[in-house]
Amino acid sequence: MRLPIASYNPLSLRGSSAIAIPAPYSFWRMEEIGNTTPRVDSVGGRDLSASLEVDGVPGHIGNGASFPAFPTDDMLYRDGSNALSFGDVDFEWVMWFKSVNVAGNGYLAAQCDGLFNFTYALSHMMGAGDLNWSVWAADGTGTSVTLPAAAPAGTWYMVDCYHDSVGNQIGISINNGPFNSTAWIKGVKSVTNRFTIAGSAIGSPRWKGIVDAVGVFTTILTPTQRTALYNSGAGLEYYGGAWH
Numbered sequence: 101m102r103l104p105i106a107s108y109n110p111l112s113l114r115g116s117s118a119i120a121i122p123a124p125y126s127f128w129r130m131e132e133i134g135n136t137t138p139r140v141d142s143v144g145g146r147d148l149s150a151s152l153e154v155d156g157v158p159g160h161i162g163n164g165a166s167f168p169a170f171p172t173d174d175m176l177y178r179d180g181s182n183a184l185s186f187g188d189v190d191f192e193w194v195m196w197f198k199s200v201n202v203a204g205n206g207y208l209a210a211q212c213d214g215l216f217n218f219t220y221a222l223s224h225m226m227g228a229g230d231l232n233w234s235v236w237a238a239d240g241t242g243t244s245v246t247l248p249a250a251a252p253a254g255t256w257y258m259v260d261c262y263h264d265s266v267g268n269q270i271g272i273s274i275n276n277g278p279f280n281s282t283a284w285i286k287g288v289k290s291v292t293n294r295f296t297i298a299g300s301a302i303g304s305p306r307w308k309g310i311v312d313a314v315g316v317f318t319t320i321l322t323p324t325q326r327t328a329l330y331n332s333g334a335g336l337e338y339y340g341g342a343w344h
Contacts, residue, residue: 119324119325119328120325121321121325121328121329121336121343122317122319122321122325123143123338123341124143124315124316124317124338125143125144125191125316125317125318126141126143126144126146126183126184126315126316127141127142127143127313127314127315127316127337127338127339128140128141128142128148128176128313128314128315129142129161129162129163129312129313129337129338129339130156130159130162130163130164130165130311130312130313130314131156131162131163132156132163132165133156133163134150134156135150135152135153135154135155136150136151136152136154137150137156138150139154139165139176142337142338142339142340143338144183146178146183146184147178148176148177148178148295148297149176149177149178149179150165150174150175150176151174151175151176151177152174153167153168153174154166154167154174154175154176154298155168157310159196159310159311159312159313160196160198160256160310160312160313160335161196161312161313161334161335161336161337162312162337163312164196164310164311164312164313165297165298165310165311165312166309166310167298167306167307167308167309167310167311168308174298174306175296175297175298175299175306176296176297176298176299177294177295177296177297177299178294178295179294180292184211184295184316185211185219185289185290185291185292185293185295186263186288186290186318187287187288187289187290188265188287188288188290189263189265189318190262190263190264190265190266190317190318190319190320191262191263191288191316191317191318192260192261192262192263192316192317192319192320192321193209193222193259193260193261193262193314193315193316194258194259194260194313194314194315194316194317194321194326194329195208195209195258195259195311195312195313195314195315196256196257196258196259196311196312196313196314196335197224197251197256197257197259197309197310197311197312198253198254198255198256198257198309198310199224199226199251199253199254199307199308199309200226200253200254200308200309201226201227201253201254202226202227202253202308203226203227204225204226204227204306205223205224205225205226205230206223206224206226206298206306206307206308207221207222207223207224207296207298207299207307208222208223208224208259208297208298208307208311209221209222209295209296209297209314210222210223210295210296210299211291211293211294211295211296212293212294212296212299217293218234218236218242219235219236219288219289219290219291219293220233220234220235220236220263220288221233221234222259222261222272223307224251224307226253226307226308226309227253228248228249228252229248229249229250229251229252229253230246230247230248230249230250230251231246231247231250231251231259231272231274232244232245232246232247232272233245233246233261233270233271233272235263235270235284235288236288236289237286237287237288237289238286238287238289239286241286243270243282243284244270244282245270245271245272245280245281245282246272246280247272247273247274247280250274251274253309257274257275258274258275258276258329258330258333258335259272259273259274260272260273260274260276260279260321260326261273262320262321263284263288264320265287266320267320268283268284268285269281269282269283269284270282270284273326275330275333276326276327276329276330297311297314298311312335313335313336313337315338329343
């Protein structure tokens with residue numbers, strides 16, 4: 101199902117003509133400083149709680165949220181609400197990240213009950229650089245797409261992943277490059293499980309690195325809008341009702 105788009109904001113980039121990028125459903129700038137300070141949603145009030153040592157450090161745009169190698173339980177999360185569970189509708193996640201060079205496959209963003217019962221998951225093999233985007237239907241089956249060795253440690257990347265409920269497919273892209281996509285007709289289940297950034301299922305390694313400028317849309321962006329959002333590698337943030 102394709103939901104109506106709430107609003108558009110004109111944006112002029114480096115002398116180009118105005119480009120309309122939709123207002124996101126939620127957006128976290130990650131500007132906050134303090135280990136357990138909640139990260140504020142500049143759009144929908146869906147703030148993320150912070151556990152243990154989620155540091156505020158220089159990010160890609162201003163500050164970012166840092167998940168150090170130790171302790172192991174640092175993450176951002178939202179509990180007790182299905183506000184970040186979408187079901188069989190269009191949704192698209194866009195975020196900037198830079199990992200540290202440690203072994204393990206961690207979850208950049210995921211919704212999971214902690215026992216590997218996922219709704220959707222964006223995972224990153226921190227050493228090898230593989231990126232994987234997966235979704236699961238109400239019957240427990242799922243599908244995924246992978247970008248092998250696309251994001252080695254130590255560099256900033258913008259990852260973009262979507263579920264297209266009308267075109268019946270999912271896809272993932274990095275740095276405004278071509279999408280790896282696959283057909284998927286079963287939709288995505290809607291549940292009230294915990295949403296996490298740099299969290300994990302029980303027994304899985306935590307993702308380690310810095311995350312910045314995280315947004316989710318309830319529409320599928322056009323190639324022109326994605327190019328504007330990438331902004332020649334500089335990125336953009338949403339606050340005050342506009343893109344900056």
